[in-house]
Amino acid sequence: MKTTARLESALKKLYTAFHNNTLNPECCRQCAVGNILNNMDFWKHLSDSHGDLALNYVGKIHETLGRKFNGYAPSELLKIEHIFLNACGYKLPLHYRNEKPKNPTDKDVLFNGLTAVITYLCELDEVANVMDYTKLLEIENGTPKYALS
Template identity: 65%
Template sequence: METPKRLEQALIKLYNAFHNNELNPECCSACAVGNILDNHDSWKHLSDQHGSLKLSYVGRVHQQLGRKFNGYTPLELIHIEKVFLEACGFIVPLCHYNPKPQNPTNKDKLFNGLNAVVAYLCELDGIDNVMGYSKIFEYENPMYKFDVIYE
């Protein structure tokens, strides 16, 4: 199955952001959605609360008009962000009285967030998780064969 263009572009942006230390769950232009949308933060107006799945008036208008941003609808975008924040250890929607995780830019936490987002993006496009590794450990009818070289 061919990877949809929107997914391929999102994966490249997220991969680069992670490895260039430009992924930050507390910054609307550097979070998962911010990176997918070319480091713009205008997407934050699609909902009234960061991490909420409820569209704002602006978000509803864009959704009803069928608008897409780098291939994703407003509902898909705010869901992507919710998945990312929760996997990074945040309680959503973000607000001053909810505790936030210690050191939210820790690489392990960011990897958890990235992993969850990639799984969700793949689910949106109806393809197997590209970060899934279970296929390489199948022992009945293995899909992959590896040559082990001992030196």
């Protein structure tokens, strides 16, 4: 499957973080966007609340200037994080009073978040979802329709 450079890079970073236990939804350096941006937290200054989709003044300036961070616009980064936190079970925007998962670093919780993020990243780059395994199960005339490559 052909992917874009930014998608490939993001997938590698997220996969590595998931398996190295360095994916944490409550840490700006270790969340989905933090990992995509090489464990940097500067992106948190693009909005006023963690998990919010609205760009603040700083975010709007970067967006207007056409700035990209590891290939992603500020609004795309906020959407990635919003999707990740939402799929992990957080009520957004992130706030200590809002609902959250009992164990935010549980592999099942993180897997749900990653699955949602990867689906969105593939949509952004107009690439078939790399997590879609349904083609592997399709059968035609009693044999698998597609072979593993």
